[in-house]
Amino acid sequence: MKWFHHITKVLPFALALIGVNWYSHAQIPGQSYFPNGNNYIEYIYGNHPVILSIPHDGDLKPDEIPDRSCPNCVYGNDTDTQEMGRAMAQAYFNKTGHYPFVVINRLARIKFDANRNKNEDDNDNNPIIQEAFDNYHAYIADAKNKIIQDFGRGLFIDIHGHAHDIERVELGYTLTGHELRQADEVLNTTTFMNRNSIKTLVYEKVGEMTHVQLIRGGLSLGNLFHDKGFPTVPSAADPFPKEGEPYFNGGYNVWIHGSRLNSGNIDGIQIEINQDVRFDAESSALFVDAVATSLMEYLSLHYGFGVIDFDGDGVLSNLDCDDFNANINPNTNEIPYNGIDDDCNPATPDDDLDGDGFNNMDDCDDENADINPGSDEIPYNGIDDDCDPATPDDDLDGDGFNNVDDCDDNNSNVNPNAEEVPYNGLDDDCDPATPDDDLDGDGFNNVDDCDDENADVNPNSDEIPYNGIDDDCNPATPDDDLDGDGFNNVDDCDDNNADISPNADEIPYNGIDDDCDPATSDDDLDGDGFNNVEDCDDNNSNINPNAEEIPYNGIDDDCDPTTLDDDLDADGFNLVDDCNDNDTSINPNAIEIPYNGIDDDCNPATPDNDLDGDGFNNMDDCDDENADINPGSDEIPYNGIDDDCNPATPDDDLDGDGFNNVDDCDDENPDINPSVSEIPYNGIDDDCNPTTPDDDLDGDGFNNVEDCDDNNANINPNADEIPYNGIDDDCNPVTPDDDLDGDGFNNMDDCDDENPYINPSVAEIPYNGIDDDCDPATLDDDLDGDGFDNAQDCDDNNANVNPDAEEIPYNGLDDDCDPATLDDDFDGDGFNIAEDCNDNNANVNPGLNEIPYNGIDDDCNPATPDDDLDGDGFNNMDDCDDNNASVHPNAEEIPYNGIDDDCNPATPDDDLDGDGFNNVEDCDDNIANVNPNAEEVPYNGLDDDCDPATLDDDLDGDGFNNVDDCDDENADVNPNSDEIPYNGIDDDCNPATPDDDLDGDGFNNVDDCDDENPDINPSVAEIPYNGIDDDCNPATPDDDLDGDGFNNVEDCDDNNANINPNAEEIFDNDVDENCDGLIEVTPTKPETSVSAGNAKDYLYIYPNPANDFIYIEKWDKYQFLVEIYDVNKRLVLRKFNTNQLNIQSLANGIYFLIYYDEMGERIVKKLIVDRK
Structure with a gap:
């Protein structure tokens, strides 16, 4: 608790004050209110669950309020706390967009202390102070109520300043320094939790945060301040004031408005700001910002109000389930299996994506709810349904083969790895190809098959002789003496022929080994290894297909007629005719090949190297097939032939300029050839290119003699002369260039240089559309000079007549040159002014029909009637029917004929009583007061409004006429209605039925506080202590007769206002003033002398x-x-x-x-x- 500050400095603070009656206006957040018309207590309305209270920094010292004068009073202000509190509110708004509620005592502390009980000061009886006290705490109460209404809970902050030596912020939770010094386990007990001014928050956080953590943990308000550079006690860094250190733990305001005493929804904390912060502008500003930010954080962390986004992920803390991790917020996608609620939605599975009740650690397929440890394994679906690899899915017999490979998955002895057990009726190896009782797979089982392991042995097989096997499983079929000659296949070389055997005689040349003895010759009598078919002489062993042919012996040694004996090269000529019988290309039939040095045709007379016989061989003769070409011949120019076989002799470049006669247009002149530049005008084709001009350099077809500019192809005798360009385009000086019409005026002076009749010397001819004299000032087609030529001007001799002139009526001129603009028929109706009686109105002329009653002579004929069509002497102004001569003002009115005969509506025709309703509508046309517009006059026996449904004597339609009905205009009031108490109406039309004095005690419900009990009314005497207001006067005490605020249960003497539980006990008077049951006497005080030396410890x-x-x-x-x-x-x-x-x-x-x-x-x- 804080009592005193040694601070007297007062800092004035400019305020924008609005003096309004706040109770009668809607409050505006951020606006200051002074409800009682003075400026003593200021209430800044808010719209967020924070209240800032500033009780000790007012600067007003009105003379009407006496100074405080009391024992131990503290008069000094908490300097600068008002300025800082206002700044905190503004900073809070700047950061959140919301205003805290602020209550400020603007009276100096010497006049009023807003942080004390109402009766602690000697001037508390002053009515202004009483009102200030009531207002200050009423405004706090109003803010609390508004916060609870809008938010359900909130935080009260009481702002003070201290002057302790230790420069730190002190936070007061109404726990003393001694209590704060208790061990954590002690401080966390309910005893101390109940003593905290944030008690409601403490209990709300049970299970989430401890009491100690809330007041000095990492997320405590003190620690939030400390983390921003402001040492604070209590906090994690400074958990409690040490023994002997001064500490303010919270005063009256925090006790009253926090949650310690009332366990309400508003928690309270006192902030004591140290001098170093308050008296330094920079530190003060930083602390203001720190408080605003910390309050935002505190509300977000502990109250769930999203006023801050700690991790900067764009989601406020009240919506963010982890506001210290930017990767966790409702906008994030849930990341499976990380054990974090990434999207702040517990319903989004993290580790049980399929929602089957098993997380990813246990669920082998967390995206399929049918697969988990609780599922039954479904055989053969290829899925581990129960997430137990040990449970077979497709190998039920556990033999290592699934149902795809295992033909009997219920028998572990049957699988692809098993050996087929013959003849057991099972496919042991799951291979239908492996026979069980037909092991060799030949289609015969072991009963019929004499060898069931050999598919080639079975009753369907052919017996294969000599293999020692009963192939057809028939012992009667012979295997090794098929011809029955007495020799088996080992001895018999043909066991299918009984004539062939070791006992038979060999028959030569029959191709058969008759005696089965290869040594006995059958077809190779000479024993050279070749039978008579292959051996061309089977009696001579030197002649056979293996023998080498011996040339020129006349014998076919190798039995191959194609192997020549005397034509070794096989060219068809024997060695007698063939000059080389080893080379097929040399023989008498061959063609001699020149220059190869060989007698190819075996004819020495055929030349080999001078084919043309000119005496020069091919080495010297450059064309050995032409006798005219050889080194002895003369070169003939330009024949394209090297006649003398000497390339140095020119054939086609006689002038030696490097170009032959084909390219050189003059092969006798080395200065003329394709590489030479053409020399103009020398008459020679120097470059042998006819397209290169010699005397027509511009290539326009004219040489320099004819062409006056042979460097410009556009200038030549064929070119058209271009006027006025200063060039003789056609090379003809006679052709004019700038006086085309030859009138003596060039184009500068001649406005038409192609017409000799147009030039400055010609006289202007009017209206020919030509500027004959080349002078625009001379008028050609606007003789009157009015700006319009003769084509536009209908009179070019009169400057007042032209299209711009205004038509002057009736002057006989077409002034505006527009025939459509009428001169004497203004209205354009076809009638001129002589015929038309109104030439300004096209609807008035002799050709129109007269329109009655318009007051206009439409047809310009005064004899045509306009306003008395029926000729009854009355025009349409007086005649109400100008088509009926019987109807006019002089006619008599005929009743009920539906016609206003006399043209006087006042004369009734069908409304004789003149009430505005005819006889059809009016139920009595003789009485003007009876008609549909009349109000029904009750009870006169007339149907005044001509409506039988309108009642005459039961106006409210309740079934009772005016005789019985006491209010015939209210259907709820009649003799059949129930009397409704206290409505001031005789509902049942019975004055005897009470309306407002139900108990009949003579007092109505206004005066009678219990109108159902006749013993309770203003005339009854109050009976004490019965709990009833007998005399209907709340001021008459029932159970507090002495009016001291205590009833008879609490007050031990209810007739004496000085005796009650609040009274101060007076010793030694034998009276129990405080109703504690004791009569106090003054005890004997020990006698002790006090001196200056021991006064402190006294x-x-x-x-x-x-x-x-x-x-x-x-x-x-x-x-x-x-x-x-x-x-x-x-x-x-x-x-x-x-x-x-x-x-x-x-x-x-x-x-x-x-x-x-x-x-x-x-x-x-x-x-x-x-x-x-």
Whole structure:
């Protein structure tokens, strides 16, 4: 608790004040209100769950309020706290867009202390102070109610300043420094939780945060301040004030408006700001910002109000389930299996994506709810349904093969790895190709098959001779003497022919080994290894296909007629005719190949290297096939032939300029050839290119003799002369260039140089559309000079007549040259002014029909009637029917014919009574007061409104006429209605039925506070203590007869206002003033002398040992707090500024009394309670 500050500085603060009656206006957040018309208490309306209270920095000292004068009063302001509090509110708005509620005491503390009980000061009886106190706390209460209404909960902050030596911020939770110094486990008990001014929050956080964590943990308000550079106690860094250190733990405002006493929804914290922060502008500004930010954080962290986004992910803390991790917020996609609620939606599965009740650790497919450890394994679906690899899915017999490969998945002896067990009727190896009783797969089982392991042996097989096997499983089929000649296949070389055997004689040349003895020749009589078919002489072993042919012996040694004996090269010529019988290309039939040095045709007369016979061989003759070409011939120019076989002799470049006669246009002149530049005008084709001009350099077809500019192809005798370009385009000086028409004027002076009749010397001819004299000033077609030529001007001799002139009526001229603009028929109706009686109105002319009653002579004929069509002497102004001569003002009215005969509506035709309704509508046309517009006059026996449904004598239609109905205009009032009490109406039309005095005691419900009990009314005497307001006067006490605020249950003398539980006990008078059942007497105080030396320690507690009361006396007069603890360190009593303590509730025993004064002094005394 805070009592005193040694601060007297007052900082003026400019305010924008609005003096309005706030109770009668809607409050505007951020607006200041001074509800009672003065500026003493300011209420800044808010719209967020924070209240800032600033009780001790007012600067107003009105003379009408006396200064405080009381023992131990503190008069100094908490300097700068008002300015800082306002700045905190503004900073909070700047950061959140919301206003906190702010209550400010603007009275100086010497006049009023808003952080004390109402009756603590000597000037508290002053009505202005009473009102200021009531207003200050009423505004806080109003803010609390508004916060609870809009938000359900909130935070009250009481802002102060301290002058302690330790420069730190002090936060007060109404826990003393001694209590804060308790161990965490002690401070976390309900005893201390109940003493906290944020008690409601503490209990809400149970299970989430401990009491200690809330007041000095990492997320406590003190720690939020400390983290922003402002040392604070309590906080994680400074958990409690040490023994002997001064500390303000929270005053009256936090006690009253926090949740300690009332357990309400508004928690309270006192902020004590140190001087270094308050008195330094920079530190003050930083702390203001820190408080605003910290309050935002505190509300977000602990109250769920999203006013801040700690992790900067764009989601406020009240919506963010982890506002310290930007990757976690409702906008994030849930990341499976990370154990984090990424999207702040517990319904979004993190590790049980398929929602089957098993997380990803246990669920082998967390995206399929049918697959999990609780599922039954479904065989053969290829899925581990129960997430147990040990449960077979497709290998039910556990033989290592699934149902795809295992043909019997219920028998572990049957699988692809098993060996087929013959003849057991099972497909043991799951291979239908592996036979069970037809092991060789030949289609015969072991009963019929004599060898069931050999598919080639079965009853369907052919017996294969000589293999020693009963192939057809028929022992009767012979295997090794098929021809039955007595020799088996080992000895018989043809066991299918009985004529062939080792016993048969060999028959030559029959191609058969008749005696089965290869040594006996059958077809190779000469024994050279070749039979008679292959051997061309089977009697000569030197002649056979393997023998080498011996040339020229006349024998076919190798039995190959194609192997020549005397034509070794096989060219068809034997060695007699063939000059080389080893080369097929040389023979008499071959063609001699020149120059190869070989006698190819075996004819030495055929030349080999001088084919043309000119005496030069091919080495010297450059064309050995032409006798005219050889080194002895003369070169013939330009024949394209090297006649003398000497390339140096020119054939086609006689002038030696490097170009032959094909390219050189003059092969006798080396200066003329394709590489030479053409020399103009020399008459020679120097470059042998006819396209290169010699005398027509511009290529326009004319040489320099004819062409006057042979460098410009556009200038030549064939070109058209281009006028006025200063060039002789056609090379003809006679062709004019700038006087085309030859009139003596060039184009500069001649406005038409192609017409010799147009030039400055010609006279202008009017209206020919030509500027004949080349002078625009000379008029050609606007003789009158009015700006319009003769084509536009209908009279070019009259400047007043032209298209711009205005038509002048009736002058006989077409002034505007527009025939459509009439001169004498203005209205254009076809009639001129002589015929037309109104030439300004096209609807008036002799050709129109007269329109009656328009007051116009439409047809320009005065004889045509306009306003008396029926000729009855009355025009249409007087005649109400100008088509009927019987109807006019002089006619008599005929009733009920539906015609206004006399043209006088006042004369009734069908409304004889003149009430505005005819006889059809009017039920009585003789009485003007009877008609459909009349109001029904009750009870006159007439149908005044001509409506039988309108009642005459039962106006409210309730079934009762005016005789019986006391209010015939109210259907709820009639003799059949129930009387409704207290409505002031005789509902049942019976004055005897009471309406407002139900109990009949003579007092109606306005005066009678219980109109159902005749014993209760203003005339009855109040009966004390019956709990009833007998006399209907709340001011008459029922159970507090002396009016001291205590009823007879609490008040031990209800007839004496000075005796009640709140009264101060007067010692030694034999009266129990405070109704505690005790008559107090003054105990004997020990005699102790006090000097300056021991004044500080002077503290008397007496009597000690004590009975029911103790008394405290201290040398100084500071305000103080007393706490009494039992031997178990439990707080059993706490009192502020009370010298007399009632200890009747304490049992006998030893206690410890701790005295704290406002200067931070602490004194401990032992107290003994002994009621002997």
